[in-house]
Amino acid sequence: xxxxxxxxxxxxxxxxDLTRLPLDTPAQQAEFDAALQANLPREAAVRRQYGMxxxxxxxxxxxxxxxxxxxxxxxxxxxxxxxxPYVQVPEVMVPGRPLFFASTMVLGGVATxxxxxxxxxxxxxxxxNAEHPASLGGSSPYLQGxxxxxxxxERSTTVRRxxxxxxxxxxxxxxxxxxxxxxxxxxxxxxxxxxPTLAAQLVALVEMFPNARLVQYDPVGRDNVRAGGSxxxxxxxxxxxxxxxxxxxFPWMRISSLVCRVACATRGTLWPATPCAKMQTRxx
Amino acid sequence: xxxxxxxxxxxxxxxxxxxSLLAGVVILALLLVNDQSPYTRASVGIAIExxxxxxxxxxxxxxxxxxxxxxxxxxxxSYGGIPDTHTCMSCHSQIATYSTLLEPVRTSYATGERLVWxxxxxxxxxxxxxxxxxxxxxxxxxxxxxxxxxxxxAWQAQNMTMDxxxxxxxxxxxxxxxxxxxxxxxxxxxEDQVELGMQLVAFHEIDVDRLDSCSICHR
Numbered sequence: 001x002x003x004x005x006x007x008x009x010x011x012x013x014x015x016x017d018l019t020r021l022p023l024d025t026p027a028q029q030a031e032f033d034a035a036l037q038a039n040l041p042r043e044a045a046v047r048r049q050y051g052m053x054x055x056x057x058x059x060x061x062x063x064x065x066x067x068x069x070x071x072x073x074x075x076x077x078x079x080x081x082x083x084x085p086y087v088q089v090p091e092v093m094v095p096g097r098p099l100f101f102a103s104t105m106v107l108g109g110v111a112t113x114x115x116x117x118x119x120x121x122x123x124x125x126x127x128x129n130a131e132h133p134a135s136l137g138g139s140s141p142y143l144q145g146x147x148x149x150x151x152x153x154e155r156s157t158t159v160r161r162x163x164x165x166x167x168x169x170x171x172x173x174x175x176x177x178x179x180x181x182x183x184x185x186x187x188x189x190x191x192x193x194x195x196p197t198l199a200a201q202l203v204a205l206v207e208m209f210p211n212a213r214l215v216q217y218d219p220v221g222r223d224n225v226r227a228g229g230s231x232x233x234x235x236x237x238x239x240x241x242x243x244x245x246x247x248x249x250f251p252w253m254r255i256s257s258l259v260c261r262v263a264c265a266t267r268g269t270l271w272p273a274t275p276c277a278k279m280q281t282r283x284x
Numbered sequence: 285x286x287x288x289x290x291x292x293x294x295x296x297x298x299x300x301x302x303x304s305l306l307a308g309v310v311i312l313a314l315l316l317v318n319d320q321s322p323y324t325r326a327s328v329g330i331a332i333e334x335x336x337x338x339x340x341x342x343x344x345x346x347x348x349x350x351x352x353x354x355x356x357x358x359x360x361x362s363y364g365g366i367p368d369t370h371t372c373m374s375c376h377s378q379i380a381t382y383s384t385l386l387e388p389v390r391t392s393y394a395t396g397e398r399l400v401w402x403x404x405x406x407x408x409x410x411x412x413x414x415x416x417x418x419x420x421x422x423x424x425x426x427x428x429x430x431x432x433x434x435x436x437x438a439w440q441a442q443n444m445t446m447d448x449x450x451x452x453x454x455x456x457x458x459x460x461x462x463x464x465x466x467x468x469x470x471x472x473x474x475e476d477q478v479e480l481g482m483q484l485v486a487f488h489e490i491d492v493d494r495l496d497s498c499s500i501c502h503r
Contacts, residue, residue: 022286085365
């Protein structure tokens, strides 16, 4: 132990002495090199290899940082920019002003009416559509977050075949090839479908291929809610929370929610939320 | 062991202290000059070459075409607007149809490739500017863009620094015009500009006290 400490102290002393050697003349430098080689052979090897020691390196680094800083501040001229106008401005568009589109957003099979703000064709914000009964102009975290989904790089913008981009013609050709072989085992994976049009199309497709199967899956589905509703009412059903005018009709009524968050109970929709927001709420 | 420092080192140390102080002052001065210089700030007075040799002098001064014909959104939008290819071709499908100067425009029209113009007025990204509010309140194109009607190749007329903006935001009555004079070039302010300006400022309900609030421009 003592041995090690002594060695360490010796090394430090050597280092201190070496750093005090002057380096002004070639003779002094040669003397320094010899001392370095004798005491710290590893650092001497580095100095020989790069022709530069720590001192010179730090000196040069400092100087180059200073020069770079000064240089950068003197070339602060803004980069030249381009203006790229339309070839033909879309008729309703005024560049520089937002355009709003009414649309719907489907989440867990429930559609919510939304208004999408766009700037030069790029969507920037989703909000509830005040004229749509499912949102009444309100918004939800899902709605606010949906704008990111539109820019999700994982989002497919085209038909894909085994992960590679393909076209609808490829798809139709593939489908036509399948219809000849009658027992094609087609599996169609979708989210919950509540659109009558899409449902009819899917049914037509399944009817074309007797072995085809339709699989619906949501990462966070409403299967349990549906099961509960079906158990309660015998036929298949999904409960919908409607809280309009509870106070005026039933002044004595209080709403208590256990486990389920009433306002967001039907996840995609906001119709319970807006009247809820107007009511006095007491946190659980 | 050798002495690390010779006697001369004292003088050198003092001198270098002084020099570093001086260097600091020089660097600060250079930065200030750099900040205000038209070269680094913006290319004031430097004509910027464009892909199409469009002459404002010909179109605006000689042919007397209204600014809004091409810069159509200046009254409605924050963005003044650069004409689309179809706007150029609305006249040039009939006039100067074989001019070589218009080759890029015709190519764009035929192929649907957009024209790429060089930006002449590049306002800093942290500044919000709205053309429509200025134009509608009676602040002329000429006030900021200079005599564009005399420019064969357009250049930036003002340095667009913050103190330049504030000159007008502090005293809008010095620059405001009747709305019908907004697109006039070579307008001569009347003798009683300040008095008339006061009336116009009041008429447009411009709240001068709020015009230098930070968030008016930096939002």
